[in-house]
Amino acid sequence: MMHGSLFGFLFLMWVLIIIGGAIAVIILGPISISGYGEFDPWINSIVKGVVAIGLSILWVLILAKMKNLIFRKTFNF
Amino acid sequence: MIELIIPAVVSCVVAFFTVYFMTPPLIKYLHKKNLAVKDIHKPGDVMVVRPGGPAIIAGIITSEIVLYAFLQMNEILAILITSFLAFVVGYVDDRKVMGGWFKPLGLALAALPIIFLGTYDSDLAFPLFGAVQIPILYLAIIFFMIIITGNTINSIDVANGIASGFMVIASLSLSVALFILQNYEIAIASLPLIFVSLAFYKYHKIPSKIFPGDSGALTLGVMYGAIAIVGQVEVIAAIALLPAILNSFLFLASVKKIVDHRELNEKPVELTSDFKLKATKNKKARISLVRLIVANTPLSEKEVGTVIFKLALFSAGLAIITAFMMEFRI
Numbered sequence: 001m002m003h004g005s006l007f008g009f010l011f012l013m014w015v016l017i018i019i020g021g022a023i024a025v026i027i028l029g030p031i032s033i034s035g036y037g038e039f040d041p042w043i044n045s046i047v048k049g050v051v052a053i054g055l056s057i058l059w060v061l062i063l064a065k066m067k068n069l070i071f072r073k074t075f076n077f
Numbered sequence: 078m079i080e081l082i083i084p085a086v087v088s089c090v091v092a093f094f095t096v097y098f099m100t101p102p103l104i105k106y107l108h109k110k111n112l113a114v115k116d117i118h119k120p121g122d123v124m125v126v127r128p129g130g131p132a133i134i135a136g137i138i139t140s141e142i143v144l145y146a147f148l149q150m151n152e153i154l155a156i157l158i159t160s161f162l163a164f165v166v167g168y169v170d171d172r173k174v175m176g177g178w179f180k181p182l183g184l185a186l187a188a189l190p191i192i193f194l195g196t197y198d199s200d201l202a203f204p205l206f207g208a209v210q211i212p213i214l215y216l217a218i219i220f221f222m223i224i225i226t227g228n229t230i231n232s233i234d235v236a237n238g239i240a241s242g243f244m245v246i247a248s249l250s251l252s253v254a255l256f257i258l259q260n261y262e263i264a265i266a267s268l269p270l271i272f273v274s275l276a277f278y279k280y281h282k283i284p285s286k287i288f289p290g291d292s293g294a295l296t297l298g299v300m301y302g303a304i305a306i307v308g309q310v311e312v313i314a315a316i317a318l319l320p321a322i323l324n325s326f327l328f329l330a331s332v333k334k335i336v337d338h339r340e341l342n343e344k345p346v347e348l349t350s351d352f353k354l355k356a357t358k359n360k361k362a363r364i365s366l367v368r369l370i371v372a373n374t375p376l377s378e379k380e381v382g383t384v385i386f387k388l389a390l391f392s393a394g395l396a397i398i399t400a401f402m403m404e405f406r407i
Contacts, residue, residue: 003384006369007391010319014395017316018402021203029209045213052214064330071369 005070012066020059027051078261084147085265092140092269096276099132104280104287116285118236118378120352128171128290133277134164137300140269152307153266155196156300162187163227163299167292180231180295181224187299188223192216196307203312204402222311223302229321230298231291232328233385235367236354236378238282240289243389244274244297247317250393251304254313254400263308270300283379310400317396320388324366331363349375 028051033043107113107126116123141157166183169175191197199215200208211218234240248270255264274297280286289297305314315322343362346354355375356368370376370384 003370003387006323006366006384006388010323010388010392010395013319013323014316014392014399017312018204018399021312022206024201025203025206025209028211029207041212045211048211049214049217052211060326063326067327067330071364 009067009070012070013063016059016062020055023055024052027055081148081261081265084144085268087147088140088144088265089268089272091143092136093272093276095139096132096136096273097279099135100129100277100280100287103129103132107287114288116237118348118352118354119284123284125285125288127288128168128292129277129281129287130164130167130171130290130292130296133273133289133293133296134161136273136276137161137269137296140273141266144266144269148262148265150262150266151194152196152263155191155194155307156266156303158190158194159187159223159303160296160300162190163223164292164296167231167290167295170291170295180228180291184224184227184295184299185220187227188220188303191219191223191303191306198309200309201311202309202403204399205405205407207406218311219306222306222314223299225322225325226302226305226314226318227295227298229318229325230301231294233321233324233366234289234294235324235365236283236382237285238278239382239385240294240297241274241278241281242382242386243321244301245271245278246386246389246393247321248274248301248304250317250396251301251308251310251314253397254310254317255304255308257397257400258310258403260308260310263304267304267308270297270304273297283382313396313399313403316399317389317393319392319395320366320385327364327366327369346371353377354381 028048031044031048033047034040036043104126113124113126116125137160138157141153145153163184166180166187170180197215197219199212200210201215201218202208230240230244233243248267252264252267252271255267277289281289301314305311343359345357345362345365345368347357349355353375354367354371356372367381370381
């Protein structure tokens, strides 16, 4: 039981990775900016990079919230 | 597939026995040079030599050279050179304690052979939903992946046998995933990592005769990351590594900056009078995976290792499930 929450947290991390992957494919995949000539790949990458960083920050924030929720309750941190 | 069996078997045998036979003389040499540190989880002044990195990298170099002789793939060269550069970074840090910036920067440079040899695919594959094309952004992911895998394995090396034992489980699941995805050449190139880790575990397990040091842990972690990139199984590799990533995440979430753990004074765990590990009551101490494991009950070092290995097996199972999920599309 004591270590059950650790396994639960790992499972939660896995679920978040699967969901994050879906969001990345659905949001990042279709992004395609054109009209800037040879700069198109760079602009596409910068936009995708900003979105990816935003998603990563969101992922970490959700994980931090879940960490506090699970471990504070179980381990009194 | 059949023609790959001989290279696979030969490289695994070479990987295992190079480390198996090289580690005892290395232990002797390091004792002679007095390169030993106190094992803080043992009663009395138990000294353990370090680093075991030279034996580990010797096993990797010999086995991957054997594989290259058979297969002549740039991917094998990329794994080999990147692992060697990570060893150099770790060895410098073993001999002279460097600042917190050194390892991330050094490991970023170690990732360059993967890029220069063109042994990556810029499509990032996810289970169920397909891949996303990120040609330029993927370069950042290569650096990020190598830095993360190297450092997470290094940071989970918290007790006797953990880093090498954990690596056996994680790399085994990575190899299984590569076989499931029918990426046979890279699957075979990943096998030496299992056997190098297994051979080193013999001397690293409790009670340790040798510690891997930064040179050993970074080499194992970076080789794992390089295999993930050239094998296009980045997400699966991250999942198999989740307990180590959790440990690093807890570290960063409580310290809130990139810093070497040796620079922190407050320890997350303390020793009881009967040499069990217990969580510190010090609110300033960082949170770590071990602190969570022993939060409610003090445990022996061996018991802590068993819990970490169970977590690693759980993540390895999730990684293999994810590999099967890669075959399906929603």
